[in-house]
Amino acid sequence: MNPELALLQPYPFEKLRVLLNGITPADKSYIALSVGEPKHDAPQFVLDALVENLRGVQNYPSTKGSEDLRQSIANWLCHRFELGNAEQLASAHILPVNGTREALFAIAQCVLDRTAKHKDVLMPNPFYQIYEGAVLLAGCKPAFYNISSDGDADINNITDEQFASCQLFYLCNPGNPTGSVLSQSALTRLIEKAQQHNFVIVSDECYSEIYRESAGAPTGLLQAAHAMGNTTYKHCLVFHSLSKRSNLPGMRSGFIAGDEVIVSQFLQYRTYHGCSMAPPVQHASAVAWRDEQHVQENRLAYDQKYNAVLKLLAPVMQVEKPDAGFYLWPSLPINDTEFTQKALSEENVALVPGSYLGREVNGINPGANHVRLALVAKMDECIEAAHRLVKILER
Numbered sequence: 458m459n460p461e462l463a464l465l466q467p468y469p470f471e472k473l474r475v476l477l478n479g480i481t482p483a484d485k486s487y488i489a490l491s492v493g494e495p496k497h498d499a500p501q502f503v504l505d506a507l508v509e510n511l512r513g514v515q516n517y518p519s520t521k522g523s524e525d526l527r528q529s530i531a532n533w534l535c536h537r538f539e540l541g542n543a544e545q546l547a548s549a550h551i552l553p554v555n556g557t558r559e560a561l562f563a564i565a566q567c568v569l570d571r572t573a574k575h576k577d578v579l580m581p582n583p584f585y586q587i588y589e590g591a592v593l594l595a596g597c598k599p600a601f602y603n604i605s606s607d608g609d610a611d612i613n614n615i616t617d618e619q620f621a622s623c624q625l626f627y628l629c630n631p632g633n634p635t636g637s638v639l640s641q642s643a644l645t646r647l648i649e650k651a652q653q654h655n656f657v658i659v660s661d662e663c664y665s666e667i668y669r670e671s672a673g674a675p676t677g678l679l680q681a682a683h684a685m686g687n688t689t690y691k692h693c694l695v696f697h698s699l700s701k702r703s704n705l706p707g708m709r710s711g712f713i714a715g716d717e718v719i720v721s722q723f724l725q726y727r728t729y730h731g732c733s734m735a736p737p738v739q740h741a742s743a744v745a746w747r748d749e750q751h752v753q754e755n756r757l758a759y760d761q762k763y764n765a766v767l768k769l770l771a772p773v774m775q776v777e778k779p780d781a782g783f784y785l786w787p788s789l790p791i792n793d794t795e796f797t798q799k800a801l802s803e804e805n806v807a808l809v810p811g812s813y814l815g816r817e818v819n820g821i822n823p824g825a826n827h828v829r830l831a832l833v834a835k836m837d838e839c840i841e842a843a844h845r846l847v848k849i850l851e852r
């Protein structure tokens with residue numbers, strides 16, 4: 458076997474299963490705030506487009522994706538992030554991917570040089586664990602930067618020494634689990650560092666459309682690059698998904714966009730890897746990227762849940778409304794794993810302990826004493842879960 462497989466850590470949900478093994482849940486309805494899987498309805502017109510094009514499975518799809526899909530994505534990118542030329546983007550800067558998860562993994566295999574002197578890949582802590590596994594299997598070394606509710610400060614605290622030894626930089630913006638968003642100036646500075654130290658920025662922007670209306674739409678990495686005159690997006694890649702934006706996690710549809718040279722190398726990698734997107738999914742995705750109304754409705758539904766839930770939780774725990782994403786990331790007066798066990802045994806609510814999403818560096822796990830609450834369930838369930846968590850803390 459590949460010895461690097463032994464370096465992989467158990468996934469947080471596997472650890473959670475072990476933590477909760479043997480606990481009898483309270484005799485109440487089960488409410489899951491643990492998995493970040495959207496539960497709002499998928500848009501009917503996208504499902505119709507999928508079904509209407511089922512015959513597309515009679516053909517092998519191209520890895521580069523159909524003209525229609527790439528143009529639909531390019532138009533969305535240009536409109537949403539104020540980029541220049543949609544035709545140029547569609548022809549050379551975009552590739553469809555089967556959800557961002559596989560692409561966030563695959564890009565490391567394509568970009569990283571395991572024979573280079575510097576093998577570090579900077580990534581947030583806590584984080585989406587795929588980044589770490591991707592880097593370990595590419596023969597390089599995960600290096601962490603802590604994240605907080607102040608995204609700019611997190612990036613600005615990274616030293617030139619850290620940047621100098623880094624080949625690839627994973628950015629999660631908006632952040633999971635913090636929901637913090639970087640300003641355009643922090644993104645510009647990061648791109649300048651990438652140019653100076655010659656590393657690639659992979660910006661995971663899968664939560665970019667789930668923002669609070671009061672906070673406004675987050676700036677994207679390509680937007681910052683374009684605004685500073687980097688119109689070929691050198692050193693920059695963004696990863697977007699329909700999973701959260703359009704409540705389609707099972708359709709496995711996203712795209713990457715950015716640096717033409719990396720995109721073309723990644724296309725070659727993917728041709729061998731054999732991960733082209735099924736034709737009906739390509740068609741339905743093109744339809745989904747063209748519509749904004751369902752995205753706006755989705756956003757408002759999350760806004761309403763945040764308002765209702767925070768009214769209940771804020772008086773009893775240290776918790777902030779994040780600018781984006783669909784998580785809450787409260788810090789607790791008790792141990793996060795103990796609280797997670799109590800949430801199940803006393804109230805039948807599933808959470809994720811913050812420490813399971815982070816790594817201990819110099820004796821400190823920045824996720825410890827936090828829990829992650831995914832506000833994905835319907836409004837009444839989220840409110841009921843909040844009432845139950847309040848009861849635990851009051852007890």
Ligand SMILES: Cc1ncc(COP(=O)(O)O)c(C=O)c1O
Nearest residue numbers: 493556557558585633663698700
């Ligand atoms: C930060 C982050 N990135 C990427 C993904 C993967 O999303 P998908 O593969 O559905 O596009 C997730 C899913 O939960 C996530 O939280």
